[in-house]
Amino acid sequence: EQSKKRVNTKSDSVIEVHANIDDQSGEQLSFTMKKLFDFGVYDTFFTPIFSKKNRPAYQLTVLAKESALEDIILIIIKNSSTFGVRWNVMQRKIMQRKFEIINTKHGQVKIKIGIFGNLKKVSVEYASAEKIAEEKNLPIGTVMEEAKREYYKNLEV
Amino acid sequence: EQSKKRVNTKSDSVIEVHANIDDQSGEQLSFTMKKLFDFGVYDTFFTPIFSKKNRPAYQLTVLAKESALEDIILIIIKNSSTFGVRWNVMQRKIMQRKFEIINTKHGQVKIKIGIFGNLKKVSVEYASAEKIAEEKNLPIGTVMEEAKREYYKNLEV
Amino acid sequence: EQSKKRVNTKSDSVIEVHANIDDQSGEQLSFTMKKLFDFGVYDTFFTPIFSKKNRPAYQLTVLAKESALEDIILIIIKNSSTFGVRWNVMQRKIMQRKFEIINTKHGQVKIKIGIFGNLKKVSVEYASAEKIAEEKNLPIGTVMEEAKREYYKNLEV
Amino acid sequence: EQSKKRVNTKSDSVIEVHANIDDQSGEQLSFTMKKLFDFGVYDTFFTPIFSKKNRPAYQLTVLAKESALEDIILIIIKNSSTFGVRWNVMQRKIMQRKFEIINTKHGQVKIKIGIFGNLKKVSVEYASAEKIAEEKNLPIGTVMEEAKREYYKNLEV
Amino acid sequence: EQSKKRVNTKSDSVIEVHANIDDQSGEQLSFTMKKLFDFGVYDTFFTPIFSKKNRPAYQLTVLAKESALEDIILIIIKNSSTFGVRWNVMQRKIMQRKFEIINTKHGQVKIKIGIFGNLKKVSVEYASAEKIAEEKNLPIGTVMEEAKREYYKNLEV
Amino acid sequence: EQSKKRVNTKSDSVIEVHANIDDQSGEQLSFTMKKLFDFGVYDTFFTPIFSKKNRPAYQLTVLAKESALEDIILIIIKNSSTFGVRWNVMQRKIMQRKFEIINTKHGQVKIKIGIFGNLKKVSVEYASAEKIAEEKNLPIGTVMEEAKREYYKNLEV
Ligand code: NI
Ligand code: NI
Ligand code: NI
Ligand code: NI
Ligand code: NI
Ligand code: NI
Ligand code: NI
Ligand code: NI
Ligand code: NI
Ligand code: NI
Ligand code: NI
Ligand code: NI
Incomplete structure (x- = not known):
C-alpha cells in the first residue's frame, strides 16, 4: 500500500442552491432536474420535507461551480414553481x-x-x-x- | 398492577386504501387529506416514494371501516389526480x-x-x-x- | 356535467409485491426498477425505511397483474440483493x-x-x-x- | 412577452437555522412549527433523517430574516426538546x-x-x-x- | 451455471403488522424495535409518513411468522404509544x-x-x-x- | 421561575460536512456512521434523497468541531464510496x-x-x-x- 504525503488532494468551492417546492408535481420536478443536468451542474436532488399546512413538499438542492450561479437561478425560476432561491458557498475536497x-x-x-x-x-x-x-x-x-x-x-x- | 385475563380487547377489520401520486402538488394533496378527514376516515397519510422516470412521488394511504369503501374511492378519485386506487382488508386490534x-x-x-x-x-x-x-x-x-x-x-x- | 349511474367503473385485482433491501446501492436499485418496467409491471417504487442496526434501507414495491407473479419474483430475486419477497392480492378500481x-x-x-x-x-x-x-x-x-x-x-x- | 434587462430582481440574505430532534414526538413538533409561523418566519419544515442508535429523527429547518435570529433561537429552545441550534447565512434572490x-x-x-x-x-x-x-x-x-x-x-x- | 428445474424454492406466509405513531420520539421507537428483534421477528422498520395536523410521523412495520401474532401485538401495545395495530397475511417465497x-x-x-x-x-x-x-x-x-x-x-x- | 439575564448561553461554531452517496448500501453506510462516532463527531445522520437517473440515495451529514475537519474528510473518503465532500461553517448556540x-x-x-x-x-x-x-x-x-x-x-x- 502507498505511503505518499497528502499532496494530491484537490480543494475548491461549490455553491449549494436550495428552493422549497410544495406547489408542483413530482412529474414536473423531474423536468426541472433534467434541465439542470442538461446545463451541467455537478448534482441535483430532491429531499422530501414536511412543510406547513399539512403539505408534503420537496427541497430542491443544486450543487455547481460558483460561476454558474446566475444561470442556475434562471433555470430554477423558469422551470419550477418556486418564487425564490437561496444559496451559499461551501468548501469542497475531491479525490x-x-x-x-x-x-x-x-x-x-x-x-x-x-x-x-x-x-x-x-x-x-x-x-x-x-x-x-x-x-x-x-x-x-x-x-x-x-x-x-x-x-x-x-x-x- | 392488574392481572385480568386478556378479555377486554377489541378485534375488527379495517380497509387500507392506496393510490400513488406523482402528478399533483403537495399543496393540493393537503386538500385531498382534508376531504378524507372531513368524511370521517380513521387515518390518512402520505409516504414519500421514489417513483419511475426520476419522479419523487407520494403514496396516499387511507384507513377506514370497510363500509366506507365506495365513498372513499369517490373522494380520492374526485379530489386527487390519481386514475385508480387499490385496497385490501386488514385485521385490527385496538385498546x-x-x-x-x-x-x-x-x-x-x-x-x-x-x-x-x-x-x-x-x-x-x-x-x-x-x-x-x-x-x-x-x-x-x-x-x-x-x-x-x-x-x-x-x-x- | 354528466349524471349517468356509476356503471363504467372497472374493478379487478392487482398483486403488491414487497422486498426490503439494505445491502444494495441506489444506483443498482435503479437497474432493478428498469428490469421490472421492461417486463411490464403496472408500477414499481422504492420507499425509504429506517431498518435495523442503524441501516437506512428501501422497501421495493411492485404492482402488477396476478398472472405475472412468478416472473416478477424471478426478476426481483435475480436483479436485486434480496433473498426473498412477500406479496398479497389487492382489489383495484380504475377509471x-x-x-x-x-x-x-x-x-x-x-x-x-x-x-x-x-x-x-x-x-x-x-x-x-x-x-x-x-x-x-x-x-x-x-x-x-x-x-x-x-x-x-x-x-x- | 417581455424583454427588459434583468433589473427587477431582489437580492438579500436569509438565515437557515437547523436543529436535530430525536427525542420529541411529531405531534409535539407540530406545535414547534406553529410557534415559529406565529412569530413570522419565512418558512419552517421537518426533514426525516436516519440518526444514531437506530433512531428515526427529524431535522428542523427555519428560514427567516437575519434580525430574527435571537428570537428564533429562543422559540426553538423553548418549544422543542433540542439543547442547541446551528445556523448560517444564505444569499437569496426572489421574484x-x-x-x-x-x-x-x-x-x-x-x-x-x-x-x-x-x-x-x-x-x-x-x-x-x-x-x-x-x-x-x-x-x-x-x-x-x-x-x-x-x-x-x-x-x- | 446450473439448470435444475424451479424445485428448491420455499413458499410460506408471513404477517405484516402496521401501527402509525405520531406521539412518541424516535429515541423511544428504537426501544420498540429492540424489543421486537429480541423477541425474534423476521424484520421491523419505520417508514417516515406525513400525517394529519402537520405531524411528521412513522409507520411501524413488523414481519413475522403468523403464530407470533399475539405476542407481537402485546409487544407493540406495551412498548409503543400506539392504541392499536392492524395486520394481514402475505405470501412469501425465499431462497x-x-x-x-x-x-x-x-x-x-x-x-x-x-x-x-x-x-x-x-x-x-x-x-x-x-x-x-x-x-x-x-x-x-x-x-x-x-x-x-x-x-x-x-x-x- | 428564574429571571436572570441571558448570560449563560454558549456560542461557538461547528462544521457541517456533506457527501451524497448513491453507490453504497445502507448496511455499509452504518459502518461509515460507526467510524465517525468512534472518532468523536457531534452528530452524523443520513437523509434520504431523490437523485439523478432514478436513483434513491442518501446525503451523509456530519457535525463536528472545525479542528476535526481533516480527520473527518479522511474517515469519510476511506469509509464510504464517495469521491468528495463539501462543508461549511455554521454558528451554534447550545444550552x-x-x-x-x-x-x-x-x-x-x-x-x-x-x-x-x-x-x-x-x-x-x-x-x-x-x-x-x-x-x-x-x-x-x-x-x-x-x-x-x-x-x-x-x-x-
Ligand atoms: Ni486488503
Ligand atoms: Ni443546505
Ligand atoms: Ni412503575
Ligand atoms: Ni400497504
Ligand atoms: Ni367548474
Ligand atoms: Ni404493503
Ligand atoms: Ni406559450
Ligand atoms: Ni442546511
Ligand atoms: Ni458471469
Ligand atoms: Ni402494508
Ligand atoms: Ni408549569
Ligand atoms: Ni446543509
Missing part, C-alpha cells in the same frame, strides 16, 4: 480521478480510480456496466463485481 | 378507550386511557394541551407532562 | 380511460381522459408535453397548462 | 411579486404574479382557492386551473 | 440458504449462499465482515469485496 | 448542561438539565433509562416519565 477500461469475460467496463493522499478507491462506472448487463441479461451487480475482480487480479500480476 | 379530564395548575387537560388485557396506557389529548399551551404561553411538552404527572399523583392517593 | 390529441400553439400534446361514474378527469401525458417543452425551450408547466386550456376551450364551443 | 383577484365562474380567486428579469410566473393562492373548493364542493385542482385559465383569457383580450 | 466460511487474507468472513431455481446469489454476512474491518482498520467494502473475490476464486479451481 | 442522578422506584436514571437564559429544560438520558427498562421489563416511556416525575417532585419540596 484525484482517472479512468481505466477493464476487460471482463462479459465485455469492457469502465472504472474510476480515486486518489486522495494515501487513500485509493475504485468505482465501477454504472453506465458501462448497465450496457453489458442489458446485452448479456445479467444482474448489474454481477457485472460490476466482475469488473472489480478483474481490476484487482491485474494488480496482483 | 379499549376511555377519557378523563385532568386538572392541572395551568388548566384542564383531556387524557385517553387505553386498556388491553393487563396492559394500560395513558395518552394526553394533544388538542386540549395545545389550547392551554397557547393560552399560558408554555411549551406543549410542559403541559402534557404536567397532565400525566397529575394523573399519576391522583392514582397514588 | 375508464381514453386518449385525445390536443393542438396547442406550441405543438400537439396527448391527454388522458378518465371516467368513473359521473366523475371525469383530464390529465396531460407528460412524455408528449416534455417533447414540446424541450423543443420550444418552455417550462413543462406552461406546456401542460396550455394543453388543458385548449381542451376546455374546445369543450365550450 | 418581484404582485397580487391580483381573478373572477371565475365559481368565485374570486387570488393569484400571485412573479417577475424576475424577463421571466414571469403565475401562481394561484391556495387559501383563496380552497375556500371556493369547499363552498362549491369542487376539487381544488379544478378551482386553481380555472383561475389560471381566466387569467390567461384576460391577457389575450 | 434456500446455506452458509460458508471464507478465508481471506484479513481473516475469516461468513457468506450466505441463496439458491432459487437456477438462480444463485452470494451475500457477505455484514457482522463477520465488520469484525475484521474493525480489527484491521479497513473499509467495510474492502473486506466484503475480498470475501466475494475469494469465494469466486475458489469456484474457478 | 449550558449539567447532569443529575434521579432515584426512581425502579432504579437510578440520569437526567440532563439545560439552561439558556431564563429557559430551563430537563431531558432523561436514554441509555440509563433503557438499562432499567430492560432489567425491569418496563416500557421505556414509563421509566423516562417516572424519572421526570421524581425530578419535579424533588423540586417542589
Whole structure:
C-alpha cells in the first residue's frame, strides 16, 4: 500500500442552491432536474420535507461551480414553481480521478480510480456496466463485481 | 398492577386504501387529506416514494371501516389526480378507550386511557394541551407532562 | 356535467409485491426498477425505511397483474440483493380511460381522459408535453397548462 | 412577452437555522412549527433523517430574516426538546411579486404574479382557492386551473 | 451455471403488522424495535409518513411468522404509544440458504449462499465482515469485496 | 421561575460536512456512521434523497468541531464510496448542561438539565433509562416519565 504525503488532494468551492417546492408535481420536478443536468451542474436532488399546512413538499438542492450561479437561478425560476432561491458557498475536497477500461469475460467496463493522499478507491462506472448487463441479461451487480475482480487480479500480476 | 385475563380487547377489520401520486402538488394533496378527514376516515397519510422516470412521488394511504369503501374511492378519485386506487382488508386490534379530564395548575387537560388485557396506557389529548399551551404561553411538552404527572399523583392517593 | 349511474367503473385485482433491501446501492436499485418496467409491471417504487442496526434501507414495491407473479419474483430475486419477497392480492378500481390529441400553439400534446361514474378527469401525458417543452425551450408547466386550456376551450364551443 | 434587462430582481440574505430532534414526538413538533409561523418566519419544515442508535429523527429547518435570529433561537429552545441550534447565512434572490383577484365562474380567486428579469410566473393562492373548493364542493385542482385559465383569457383580450 | 428445474424454492406466509405513531420520539421507537428483534421477528422498520395536523410521523412495520401474532401485538401495545395495530397475511417465497466460511487474507468472513431455481446469489454476512474491518482498520467494502473475490476464486479451481 | 439575564448561553461554531452517496448500501453506510462516532463527531445522520437517473440515495451529514475537519474528510473518503465532500461553517448556540442522578422506584436514571437564559429544560438520558427498562421489563416511556416525575417532585419540596 502507498505511503505518499497528502499532496494530491484537490480543494475548491461549490455553491449549494436550495428552493422549497410544495406547489408542483413530482412529474414536473423531474423536468426541472433534467434541465439542470442538461446545463451541467455537478448534482441535483430532491429531499422530501414536511412543510406547513399539512403539505408534503420537496427541497430542491443544486450543487455547481460558483460561476454558474446566475444561470442556475434562471433555470430554477423558469422551470419550477418556486418564487425564490437561496444559496451559499461551501468548501469542497475531491479525490484525484482517472479512468481505466477493464476487460471482463462479459465485455469492457469502465472504472474510476480515486486518489486522495494515501487513500485509493475504485468505482465501477454504472453506465458501462448497465450496457453489458442489458446485452448479456445479467444482474448489474454481477457485472460490476466482475469488473472489480478483474481490476484487482491485474494488480496482483 | 392488574392481572385480568386478556378479555377486554377489541378485534375488527379495517380497509387500507392506496393510490400513488406523482402528478399533483403537495399543496393540493393537503386538500385531498382534508376531504378524507372531513368524511370521517380513521387515518390518512402520505409516504414519500421514489417513483419511475426520476419522479419523487407520494403514496396516499387511507384507513377506514370497510363500509366506507365506495365513498372513499369517490373522494380520492374526485379530489386527487390519481386514475385508480387499490385496497385490501386488514385485521385490527385496538385498546379499549376511555377519557378523563385532568386538572392541572395551568388548566384542564383531556387524557385517553387505553386498556388491553393487563396492559394500560395513558395518552394526553394533544388538542386540549395545545389550547392551554397557547393560552399560558408554555411549551406543549410542559403541559402534557404536567397532565400525566397529575394523573399519576391522583392514582397514588 | 354528466349524471349517468356509476356503471363504467372497472374493478379487478392487482398483486403488491414487497422486498426490503439494505445491502444494495441506489444506483443498482435503479437497474432493478428498469428490469421490472421492461417486463411490464403496472408500477414499481422504492420507499425509504429506517431498518435495523442503524441501516437506512428501501422497501421495493411492485404492482402488477396476478398472472405475472412468478416472473416478477424471478426478476426481483435475480436483479436485486434480496433473498426473498412477500406479496398479497389487492382489489383495484380504475377509471375508464381514453386518449385525445390536443393542438396547442406550441405543438400537439396527448391527454388522458378518465371516467368513473359521473366523475371525469383530464390529465396531460407528460412524455408528449416534455417533447414540446424541450423543443420550444418552455417550462413543462406552461406546456401542460396550455394543453388543458385548449381542451376546455374546445369543450365550450 | 417581455424583454427588459434583468433589473427587477431582489437580492438579500436569509438565515437557515437547523436543529436535530430525536427525542420529541411529531405531534409535539407540530406545535414547534406553529410557534415559529406565529412569530413570522419565512418558512419552517421537518426533514426525516436516519440518526444514531437506530433512531428515526427529524431535522428542523427555519428560514427567516437575519434580525430574527435571537428570537428564533429562543422559540426553538423553548418549544422543542433540542439543547442547541446551528445556523448560517444564505444569499437569496426572489421574484418581484404582485397580487391580483381573478373572477371565475365559481368565485374570486387570488393569484400571485412573479417577475424576475424577463421571466414571469403565475401562481394561484391556495387559501383563496380552497375556500371556493369547499363552498362549491369542487376539487381544488379544478378551482386553481380555472383561475389560471381566466387569467390567461384576460391577457389575450 | 446450473439448470435444475424451479424445485428448491420455499413458499410460506408471513404477517405484516402496521401501527402509525405520531406521539412518541424516535429515541423511544428504537426501544420498540429492540424489543421486537429480541423477541425474534423476521424484520421491523419505520417508514417516515406525513400525517394529519402537520405531524411528521412513522409507520411501524413488523414481519413475522403468523403464530407470533399475539405476542407481537402485546409487544407493540406495551412498548409503543400506539392504541392499536392492524395486520394481514402475505405470501412469501425465499431462497434456500446455506452458509460458508471464507478465508481471506484479513481473516475469516461468513457468506450466505441463496439458491432459487437456477438462480444463485452470494451475500457477505455484514457482522463477520465488520469484525475484521474493525480489527484491521479497513473499509467495510474492502473486506466484503475480498470475501466475494475469494469465494469466486475458489469456484474457478 | 428564574429571571436572570441571558448570560449563560454558549456560542461557538461547528462544521457541517456533506457527501451524497448513491453507490453504497445502507448496511455499509452504518459502518461509515460507526467510524465517525468512534472518532468523536457531534452528530452524523443520513437523509434520504431523490437523485439523478432514478436513483434513491442518501446525503451523509456530519457535525463536528472545525479542528476535526481533516480527520473527518479522511474517515469519510476511506469509509464510504464517495469521491468528495463539501462543508461549511455554521454558528451554534447550545444550552449550558449539567447532569443529575434521579432515584426512581425502579432504579437510578440520569437526567440532563439545560439552561439558556431564563429557559430551563430537563431531558432523561436514554441509555440509563433503557438499562432499567430492560432489567425491569418496563416500557421505556414509563421509566423516562417516572424519572421526570421524581425530578419535579424533588423540586417542589
Ligand atoms: Ni443546505
Ligand atoms: Ni458471469
Ligand atoms: Ni400497504
Ligand atoms: Ni408549569
Ligand atoms: Ni404493503
Ligand atoms: Ni406559450
Ligand atoms: Ni442546511
Ligand atoms: Ni367548474
Ligand atoms: Ni402494508
Ligand atoms: Ni486488503
Ligand atoms: Ni446543509
Ligand atoms: Ni412503575
